[in-house]
Amino acid sequence: MAKKYVIIEPSELSNLDFSKLTTTSSNTVRYNLARDKCLVSFIGTIPSELNGKTEHTEAQISTIIDNISNGWYENE
Secondary structure (H helix, E strand, O other): OOEEEEEEOHHHHHHOOHHHOOOOOOOOOEEOOOOOOEEEEEEOOOOHHHOOOOOEOHHHHHHHHHOHHHOOOOOO
């Protein structure tokens, strides 16, 4: 099974059961530059805490975070 990705707000991190995720803790999530969004990942069925969130494949999430206008990185 392929890894899936979900973008959430940092305030939602405390509601997650990290044992259901491949993201190991709130300390290992990837934040956008504004730190108002973060990325978590899982394999298999979406954890119930993330129900209703958009699931992204690796290709989809790469397109999102590699686009500078989406605010996940700065051009140096």
